[in-house]
Amino acid sequence: MIVDLLFILNWWSLMFMLGIIFFPLTVLFFPNFFDRGYIFSKILAIAVLSYGIFLLGTLHLLPFTRINSIALLLVILITIFLKFVFVKKDKWFLKKELFLIIREKWKIILFEEILFLITLFFWAYIKSFQPEIHGLEKFMDFGFINSILRSNYFPAKDIWFTPLSINYYYFGHLVTAVLTKISDVPPNISFNLMLSMLFSLTFVASFSIGMNLMFFISKKKRYSGKILYFSGFITAFFVTFGGNFHSIYAFFKPYSVENPLPFWNLQFLPNLFPNSYWYPNATRFIHNTIHEFPIYSWVVSDLHGHVLDIPFVLLTIALLFSIFMSFFEQNSLENQKSKIKDQKYSFNLKILNFKLKLLPFNFSLLILLGFILAIMYMTNAWDGAIYLLLTFFVLFFLEKEGEEFKNKILSFKFFLNIIILIFSFILFTLPFSIYFKPFASGIGLLCAPDFLIKIGKIGPFLFEADHCQTSPFWQLMILYGFFYFLVFSFFALIFKSKTNIKDLFVIILIMISTILIFIPELIYLKDIYPAHFRANTMFKLVYQSFIMLSLSSGYIISKIVIYAKEGLEAKKRIIVLAWLIFFIPFFVIISIYPYFAINSYYGDLKIYQGLNGTKYLNNLYQDDYKAILWINKNIFGQPVILEAQGDSYTDYGRISSNTGLPTILGWTVHEWLWRGTYDIPAPRINEVKTLYETSDTKITNAIIKKYNVKFIYIGKLEKQKYSKLNETKFKKIGKIIFSNSGTKIYKIIL
Structure with missing residues (x-):
C-alpha cells in the first residue's frame, strides 16, 4: 500500500x-x-x-x-x-x-x-x-499504450497487425504514455x-x-457562496456518479435481456434487493444497442477513447461557456457606456494584451477551440463532430444576440470565424489524419421505404432491408426520464418567472443533447456488426448527451433551490412540495447505481490488491507472466513476435498487449473493424496456424521473412490453440532465449 x-x-x-x-x-x-x-x-x-x-x-x-x-x-x-x-x-x-x-x-x-x-x-x-x-x-x-511507449516516432505500430500502424483514435492513449514516461511510473x-x-x-x-x-x-443578485459550491458539487455528482432510472429494476423480478419489460409489468420483489440487479443491463437496456454513461466507464475501467476524452470534452464546454460569459459581460458594460468608437473588447486583461472581439472572436481563441476539437477527434472521433456542432450553435446564438447583428441574417465575420475554426481543426488533425483511413462505410437510414431499399445506395447514404430498429418511448424515459423531468421543471420555472438570457447556454446544451438522443432513431453509421448496426452510433452520441444533460441538471436544481429560497408563500410552498414528492425518489433511484456497480465489480471492496494491473497474470498464466517480465526487461524496440491469434475479448494477444511488441495477427474482429473488411486480416489466420504447425522449413522461412518475425512465443495458449504445433523447426532456425516450464521464446537466426 x-x-x-x-x-x-x-x-x-x-x-x-x-x-x-x-x-x-x-x-x-x-x-x-x-x-x-x-x-x-x-x-x-x-x-x-x-x-x-x-x-x-x-x-x-x-x-x-x-x-x-x-x-x-x-x-x-x-x-x-x-x-x-x-x-x-x-x-x-x-x-x-x-x-x-x-x-x-x-x-x-x-x-x-x-x-x-x-x-x-x-x-x-x-x-x-x-x-x-x-x-x-x-x-x-x-x-496501444505499450506500443506507444516503445515507439520513437509516430504513428505507433499496431501490435496486432504488423507492420502497419494503428488505424484507430489513439491520442488519449498517447497522453497516457506521455504521462507514464515523464513520471517514470x-x-x-x-x-x-x-x-x-x-x-x-x-x-x-x-x-x-x-x-x-x-x-x-x-453576480448581480449576490447569492451566497454556498449556492456556488452546491451547484458545483451536485453537477459533479451527476456527471461522475449519476445513473438512470434503470436502477428501479433492482426491486422487481428480473426480466429477459432479449425482451425487456416495463417494470410496472413485473412482480415487485423488494426482498431481492440488491442481489438480483446486474448493473451492465442499464447500458444495454434497449435491445441491440449500447447507451453507457461515465460511472459505468469508471467501474469497468476500459481506458478507451470515449473515457480518455471526457476531460477534453469538459474543457471545450468550459471554453464555450467562457466565451458566452464574456459576451454578455461585455454587453452589460456596453449598456452602461456611451458610444464607443472601437468595438474591441478587452475584459480587464490589458496586461495580457488579450482582446476578445465578439464578434469576430479573437483569433487565438478560435485557434485554441480548433486545437481542442482536433484533440477530441484524434481521441474519440465522434466527439470532434459533436462539439464542433455545439460550437457552431453557441457562435450562432451569440451572433444573433449581438446588437449590430440583430437585424441581419448572418454576417460575413461570422462565416469568417467558422472558416478559421474549421481550418484550424483540420490543420491540427493532419499529423493524425494523413495516416488514418476511416472505416465507416456509409450512413444508413433506419426503416427506409421499399423504393429506397431497391435503390440501395445514394452517395454515402445506405438503404438496407431489415434495418428497422427504433427505441420505445418508455425505454428512452427509463434512460433519460430523470433529466427531462428536470428540463420540464426548468422550462416551467423560466416561463413562470421570466426568461433570463443567461439561461441560454444551458438551453443550448439541452437542445444539442436532445438532438443526439434522437439521431440514432433515424440514422446509423455503417460498421461491421450486422445485428447491432446502430449500437455504436447510439453509444457515441448518447454518452455525450448524458454528460451535457448532467451539467444542465446541476444548474437546473440550483436554480430551483434559489427559487424555493426566495420566499415561500402558500402557493409556492405547494408547488415546491409537489415537485419534491417526485424529485426525491427520482434522485434516489439514479443515485444508487454506483452502489450496485462498484460492489459488483470490485467484490464489495473486501480484498485489497494494489494498483499493479498485470499481477493477476502470475495466478492465471504464471509462465506467461515471467516471460512478459523478461521481455520487457531484455527486448528493446519493436521487433515482431509470433504468438497465437484469437478472437476478440479473449486472452489471446496477451503477449503483444503486455509488451508492446507487434505480432502477425491478434484480435481478429478488432482488426476487421479497423481495416474496414474481413478480407484483410483473414489470410493471416491461416498463416499464423501454418507457422506454428507446418514442418516445412521453406514455408516457415517464407512467412517469417514476409512479416520480419524475430521471436517465436510458445506458451499455454499456443499449445491449446494449435494441437499439431511443431517446435522442432524453430530449433533449426533459432535459439531458445527464455524457458520456464513449458513456455519458451525462440530468437530467429536466419
Missing part, C-alpha cells in the same frame, strides 16, 4: 506542476470564471504537451524519450514564463497582475487542488480492489492511475463548470 501511495503522489505532483505551468493561460482564456479556470490548466497542459510530442514524433524531428519529453516541457515552461510571467512592457507581471489574481482566488484554487487530490486517491483506492488489466477492451488499450501501474486521474479531472472540472454556471447568474 505504501508503494501505491508513492505512485499516486508521484502522479499527482506531475499534474500539479503541469497545472501551475499552464495556469497563466487559463487565466487568459477564462477571465470571468470564479476560479479563473484553474482545474482546466491541467487538461490544457496534457493536451498541449502531448500534441507537441506527437507532432515532433510524426515529423521525425524528435524521438519520444523521457529526456526529450521533459526538455519539451521545459521549453513550454520558459515560453509561458517569458510571455506571461516575466516581462510585459518592462513590468513584472508575476509581481503584479498574476499575484493579485492568486491572492484573490487562492482559496478556490487550493480547494480545487485538494478536491482533485482527494478524488484521485478515492478512485485509486477503489481501483486497488480490482486492478486487473484484463477483460473487455483492456488488452487493446494497454497494447511503470505502465501496469500508470494504466490504473490514468483511470483514477480521469475520474478526478471529470469530477473537479464538472464542479468548476457547475459552479461557474451559477456564478454567472449570481
